[in-house]
Amino acid sequence: xxxxxxxxxxxxxxxxxxxxxxxxxxxxxxxxxxxxxxxxxxxxxxxxxxxxxxxxxxxxxxxxxxxxxxxxxxxxxxxxxxxxxxxxxxxxxxxxxxxxxxxxxxxxxxxxxxxxxxxxxxxxxxxxxxxxxxxxxxxxxxxxxxxxxxxxxxxxxxxxxxxxxxxxxxxxxxxxxxxxxxxxxxxxxxxxxxxxxxxxxxxxxxxxxxxxxxxxxxxxxxxxxxxxxxxxxx
Amino acid sequence: xxxxxxxxxxxxxxxxxxxxxxxxxxxxxxxxxxxxxxxxxxxxxxxxxxxxxxxxxxxxxxxxxxxxxxxxxxxxxxxxxxxxxxxxxxxxxxxxxxxxxxxxxxxxxxxxxxxxxxxxxxxxxxxxxxxxxxxxxxxxxxxxxxxxxxxxxxxxxxxxxxxxxxxxxxxxxxxxxxxxxxxxxxxxxxxxxxxxxxxxxxxxxxxxxxxxxxxxxxxxxxxxxxxxxxxxxxxxxxxxxxxxxxxxxxxxxxxxxxxxxx
Numbered sequence: 001x002x003x004x005x006x007x008x009x010x011x012x013x014x015x016x017x018x019x020x021x022x023x024x025x026x027x028x029x030x031x032x033x034x035x036x037x038x039x040x041x042x043x044x045x046x047x048x049x050x051x052x053x054x055x056x057x058x059x060x061x062x063x064x065x066x067x068x069x070x071x072x073x074x075x076x077x078x079x080x081x082x083x084x085x086x087x088x089x090x091x092x093x094x095x096x097x098x099x100x101x102x103x104x105x106x107x108x109x110x111x112x113x114x115x116x117x118x119x120x121x122x123x124x125x126x127x128x129x130x131x132x133x134x135x136x137x138x139x140x141x142x143x144x145x146x147x148x149x150x151x152x153x154x155x156x157x158x159x160x161x162x163x164x165x166x167x168x169x170x171x172x173x174x175x176x177x178x179x180x181x182x183x184x185x186x187x188x189x190x191x192x193x194x195x196x197x198x199x200x201x202x203x204x205x206x207x208x209x210x211x212x213x214x215x216x217x218x219x220x221x222x223x224x225x226x227x228x229x230x231x232x233x234x
Numbered sequence: 235x236x237x238x239x240x241x242x243x244x245x246x247x248x249x250x251x252x253x254x255x256x257x258x259x260x261x262x263x264x265x266x267x268x269x270x271x272x273x274x275x276x277x278x279x280x281x282x283x284x285x286x287x288x289x290x291x292x293x294x295x296x297x298x299x300x301x302x303x304x305x306x307x308x309x310x311x312x313x314x315x316x317x318x319x320x321x322x323x324x325x326x327x328x329x330x331x332x333x334x335x336x337x338x339x340x341x342x343x344x345x346x347x348x349x350x351x352x353x354x355x356x357x358x359x360x361x362x363x364x365x366x367x368x369x370x371x372x373x374x375x376x377x378x379x380x381x382x383x384x385x386x387x388x389x390x391x392x393x394x395x396x397x398x399x400x401x402x403x404x405x406x407x408x409x410x411x412x413x414x415x416x417x418x419x420x421x422x423x424x425x426x427x428x429x430x431x432x433x434x435x436x437x438x439x440x441x442x443x444x445x446x447x448x449x450x451x452x453x454x455x456x457x458x459x460x461x462x463x464x465x466x467x468x469x470x471x472x473x474x475x476x477x478x479x480x481x482x483x484x485x486x487x488x489x490x491x492x493x494x495x496x
Contacts, residue, residue, distance in 0.1 A: 055303035066345035077406035108415030123376030
């Protein structure tokens, strides 16, 4: 903070409700607006109506879809006849794709456990309460750490031949490099946006990209023996 | 005509029986509308008022509401499907064929259940990412985020246990692939695998276990956590408002208070 005072002052006045109020916020604290009056709507009937409308539109869409597309049903279960490939439900195909590269204890136990733990601790881990951009403070140090981490991740992925996970990693890393070389008052809107993203944003975005790519590859691009196939050439 | 209908509705609403059921009484005042929420055991999970800008589609995309919508559809179609389903081998598969060819609208019922289930998994993920990118998981809403993660896991388990029930090749081998992973847990892997399936491989016991989990235990857990999830929205101060999001009206009154430093 470049402010030499050790407090900031604010004045708030509303003659209809209260006389002038002055607040002093001492150093190392931040002002937080606790009560802000703004337009509200009654839950009953307005919000209830909107929620009901949203659910009804959803139901109509699903009914129409179900009229035209049949749920898959194959032959009766036969333990003596293994289909090739045997695939898990689509939302687990990202994990099954990882199972192709890593031993089951890593892909099936360690990765899901770590994922759940990291999702749970997200809100408790939020030290960066003002959500400052990652590279706006300690730029050189953080940039060095970032290069180290991305290099380590790339080597890790290449050593285990997880080539499908490389493009999302590269994409996020490139976006982070753009962010590191932008300022919050850059002329480009995208640069301004990226410059202000905190670390949690980058990790979650990387997770989202990997989730989409691994699930898509597992669903459409894997054939017999988990070999690479093209879905439009079957 | 509508005047007469209104009159009848009004008469019913002010009758002794109606008033004994609905504690909030009749009337269209703001107070009565607030009481309609607050005095109802189910609706009191919600706040009586919601910030106007949070009702807009762009704020939340209604992803939470829509996820709950798929859950409702799944409960209704699921109960109807239970009327035609026996969790036994090989009758389970025969019931699928009956739904397809014998039961009126049976195929439609199964389609609706299946597609809603797929959509629910997708919507739960979408809801999670939307909440994250809005920053709505931050204090004081961190525990509601954790409950959301619990609901994500329950949703995946619900979908996964339901996957086995048709007892076709797709179901059998998907569950075999998934459940084999549980045996790779260090030390207790084979025990967990046995507990899950009621045997060393997917068989009639596994079908029964998955049926009980799918139709009783997991839905009850889901309902319980959904209730807490909704209630915590109100207790944590309503839906999270991003400061950058435009307000419906400039604030006229604000109370400032000092907050302990980070």
